[in-house]
Amino acid sequence: MQAGFFIDSSTSPARASAKVVTILLLLLAYSGVCWLAFSHSLKNWEQVWGYRMTFLNGWAATIGISAAALLLSTAIGALTALARRSAFLPLRYTAAAYVETVRGLPLVVLVLFGFYGIANAVGWNDRVSVGIVILSLFSGAYIAEMIRAGIESVGRSQWDSARAIGLTTAQTYRFVIFPQVLRQILPPVAGQFSSLIKDSSLLYIIGIPELTFAANQINSATYSTFESFVPLGICYLVLTLPVSLWTKYLESKVRYEM
């Protein structure tokens, strides 16, 4: 092992072996930390195992809610971003008010106010669908800002060129602006999608039996906190890591140079 073995820069790129050794060392350190943290606390598996169906049902609910909210929040984000650029003032200001309000409030306030305030008042009592809508509205506000910034980053000359060849405004967005926006916003949107999956855990406060709700339930029934929450964390990672990898893949697919 020579000096600079672990250095990876444009002038002296690291060898493949350096990357493998680095990953192995880190895994070793990581395992050590986990062993220290959990070796004395993770013992009571038998009792927790009895509740595995509760846990799996919760996980399925989390996946379903997140997937639905992911699609809905993308749609809300795109429409809001367009509304913020609308020439029609009431629409533009409504979109701006929505984005600023939602981004300024903690999710827990939105969940409680949305469910016990608005949804109950209009007699909408299906917790899961209300939860999906609240989560989508919350995440949609952030996505709207990402898309808006992405649209604004596309230069004036692209609009001119699109108009010059005779594209309509809708076609310009579809063929010229959005493909370029997509490339800009994939990294932040990937982060937002991971946040959304984790944020769905807050829906347990309105009694939706999702993953965090299940873990809490198992914890109170078995008094085995670590045995309930370590699998919880792993289950969230299993969902968020693929999202992150998938967007990395998409990024490589839509890459082009300016």
Added chain:
Amino acid sequence: MKIALRGLTKKFGFQTVLDAVDFEVEFAHTLALIGPSGGGKSTLLRLLAGLDAPDAGEILVDGKPLPWDEEHLRLHRSRTGIVFQAFNLFPHLSALGNVMLPLTGVHRLDVATARERAMDVLKRFHLAEHASKQPAQLSGGQRQRVAIARALAVDPTFLLLDEPTSALDPEMTAEVLDVIAELRESEKPIILVTHEMGFARRSADRVAFIAQGGVLECAAAEEFFQHPRQPAVKQFLERILKY
């Protein structure tokens, strides 16, 4: 081709760039618009292209007034070939994709026909081997040639070129000017804003000098450069041809 301007006025804020211009010109193939920067050449070209609307007055192309509503202006643009100084191409599409987009998106050709027509035009400009490259992989001159190919592929009624070589180095400028000179064979009328005086002199039928919010002088190219009449034009040519 015949262009007539009637009381054409365009303002940007407090600045009047074109001030009630009355002007008529008829030319066989190429009209060059020259003049100092900020004199209104590009503004006039954008009005001819239907990219901006005038504040007053009208433009007649071969006797027909340009429409004033966005939908008809869009139709006008789709039948006009327009090339800007730079950044004409869409960076996420290949050269072929750029040429095909107006064919499929605006002129409703099916993909196979559009591809065939786009490849024909690219071949004509010796760009076939670059068809699958994205704009960032092309040289500046190649990018402008693809832009000209895209403008021509839709079989426009005429071409508007806004300083198509001013962002290029001399060698690429020559490469693009060669292509524009070749367009004579296509018999499509061209209106060209340019700073290339040599090119204007050799290739244009008529030259119009635009400054101070209007058309100061318009003449056949040779006459324009040999015997400019207006003092402002003389001064401009003396200064620009000094080096």
